[in-house]
Amino acid sequence: MKKHFIELAMAVLMLVCFYILSWEAAETAGRLIDVSGNIKADQVILVDAGHGGVDSGMVGIGGLKEKGINLDIAMKLKTILEKKGLAVVMTREEDKGLYENGTKNMKAQDLQNRIEQIRKYEPVLSVSIHQNSYSDPGVKGPQVFYYEDSEGGKELALAIQENMNRKLSIARPRVAKENRTYYLLKRSPGVINIVECGFLTNPEEAALLQTEKYQRKVAEAVADGIVTYLKKQKENENN
Numbered sequence: 395m396k397k398h399f400i401e402l403a404m405a406v407l408m409l410v411c412f413y414i415l416s417w418e419a420a421e422t423a424g425r426l427i428d429v430s431g432n433i434k435a436d437q438v439i440l441v442d443a444g445h446g447g448v449d450s451g452m453v454g455i456g457g458l459k460e461k462g463i464n465l466d467i468a469m470k471l472k473t474i475l476e477k478k479g480l481a482v483v484m485t486r487e488e489d490k491g492l493y494e495n496g497t498k499n500m501k502a503q504d505l506q507n508r509i510e511q512i513r514k515y516e517p518v519l520s521v522s523i524h525q526n527s528y529s530d531p532g533v534k535g536p537q538v539f540y541y542e543d544s545e546g547g548k549e550l551a552l553a554i555q556e557n558m559n560r561k562l563s564i565a566r567p568r569v570a571k572e573n574r575t576y577y578l579l580k581r582s583p584g585v586i587n588i589v590e591c592g593f594l595t596n597p598e599e600a601a602l603l604q605t606e607k608y609q610r611k612v613a614e615a616v617a618d619g620i621v622t623y624l625k626k627q628k629e630n631e632n633n
């Protein structure tokens with residue numbers, strides 16, 4: 395009698411588990427198809443965390459490395475975008491560059507592989523997360539860069555910059571800036587921005603950028619900029 399009871403209990407438990415799992419799967423699939431704000435969720439967004447592995451990127455106050463902060467913010471951005479029902483592809487999710495060990499021109503191979511990912515996934519847009527540095531420690535604030543000839547890149551950059559300036563309460567806001575020389579901007583197909591979240595050479599901003607709270611705020615501002623851009627694109631399509 396006791397044995398039968400245990401078997402029955404196990405069967406019920408399994409059914410409950412199965413029900414929960416299938417319900418969660420349906421929920422995820424549903425969100426990807428039916429997204430609020432009419433965003434096309436069948437399109438992918440590529441999030442690139444700059445540098446990684448032996449390439450630390452900028453080194454700021456107290457030896458603070460750019461690569462780690464880039465990854466922290468990029469991972470938060472991924473989570474936020476996915477919660478909004480968008481599909482996200484990451485170029486890296488750990489402290490690792492996109493190069494083979496022992497390669498002579500590591501940096502070039504790393505960038506080429508990032509661009510290769512963009513070619514492969516054909517994202518609706520790409521954002522590359524970086525941190526800035528400058529000789530004058532007083533200089534601070536986020537700034538978004540786009541390729542000079544890219545209309546879409548400019549629109550996305552304006553939207554992200556505006557959201558960052560407002561949501562991060564930037565006292566002396568910068569404007570999104572065109573660029574012709576950054577390899578990633580120049581060679582990547584489609585719409586792409588480089589988002590410099592702040593200056594690691596500014597003590598105040600460097601401290602903020604290491605906190606979970608500020609990192610999340612930065613990621614939210616970038617995500618909101620992306621959504622603003624996507625909605626605008628959708629409106630233009632419909633007109």
Ligand SMILES: [Zn+2]
Pocket residue numbers: 444445451452460524525
């Ligand atoms: Zn960088």
